[in-house]
Amino acid sequence: MNTWLSEFGTSFSGQRILVTGASGFIGSHLCDALLALGAEVYTLSRSANPPLGCKNLFIDLNDLDALRGVVVQSRPHIVYHLAAQVTAQQSISLVLPTLHNNLVGTVNLFLAFAESDVQQVITVGSSEVSHLTPSFSPYAVSKAGVDLYADLFQRNYGLPIVKIRLFMAYGPRQKPNKLVPYVVRSCLLGQPPYIQSGGRVCDFIYIVDVVRGLLAAGMQKNLNGYSLDLGTGESISIKDLTAMISSSTGGLVEPVFSEVSDRVMEKPQFADLALTKKLLNWNPMFSLEEGLKNTVLWFRSNLNTGKTNAN
Secondary structure (H helix, E strand, O other), rough: OOOOHHHHHOOOOOOEEEEEEOHHHHHHHHHHHHOOOEEEEEEEEEEOOOOOOEEEEEEEOOOHHHHHHHHHHHHEEEEEEOOOOOOOOOHHHHHHHHHHHHHHHHHHHHHOOOOOOEEEEEEEEEOOOOOOOOOHHHHHHHHHHHHHHHHHHHHHHHHOOOEEEEEEEOOOOOOOHHHHHHHHHHOOOOOOEEEOOOOEEEEEHHHHHHHHHHHHHOOOOOOOOOOOEEEEOOEEEHHHHHHHHHHHOOOOOOOEEEOOOOOOOOOOOOOOOOHHHHHHHHOOOOOOHHHHHHHHHHHOOOOOOOOOOOO
16 A cells, blocks of 8 residues: 555654564555654564564563563564464464463563553454354454453543454455455465355455554554444345456356355344444555455455465
């Protein structure tokens, strides 16, 4: 996007920003925007390379002492916490990994910054968590725990936290095993995509609008304790979304849908944007049709290059 400066001006110029999960899909796009806006961007990673121009600090979020050292070294004004083990699968084998990587790692981050002078900690949560009634997956439950601890640290210990409840992000550079890029690539390659949860209803938000919302949250200093939805406010079934993607790629491939969903006790998901619009002065710019068109164009251009991110 060439208009970051036109929308956000010098709000981030010279600001020290710490981004966890910077090598992932959302994190890399956010870092690109922050760098374009003149921010000094620090990233945390166990192994992956950060976006060019960032200052990477190689640590594990489960190492509390190392995190405390990061506070001293980076002294960030704003922290964007995106690092997580993200999967909607319901396998019991994911219980312990998501507990440690998502919940324990986040609590360590809160502890490390609780006595710092950080101005804002922005946690990015999941649309699967709604009013402490998460969907039934280890990932969703771990994110519900994160929300509870965020409230604890904000109310009891004065850590300035705002929670962003992110809906289904998609766009260029997303990992091919995620739904939208999987369907796009399958159609472009002439291979029928196999979809197990065609009846699932979700709110899909284009990556540029995600970044715009995160930047808007970083600009505001009066959001402590709020939980804000970040989506479009509209929903579509996976079956209809897949049909849209197939049409946008030429309509030569017919998707295959399973008769049995692999997701139990699912509810339709769409963002409630009333509070988000009021507090952030933000609206999504891209319709689903526009976002999918841009995504298809990018994957068509990079179909054989292997360019993706980790998340």
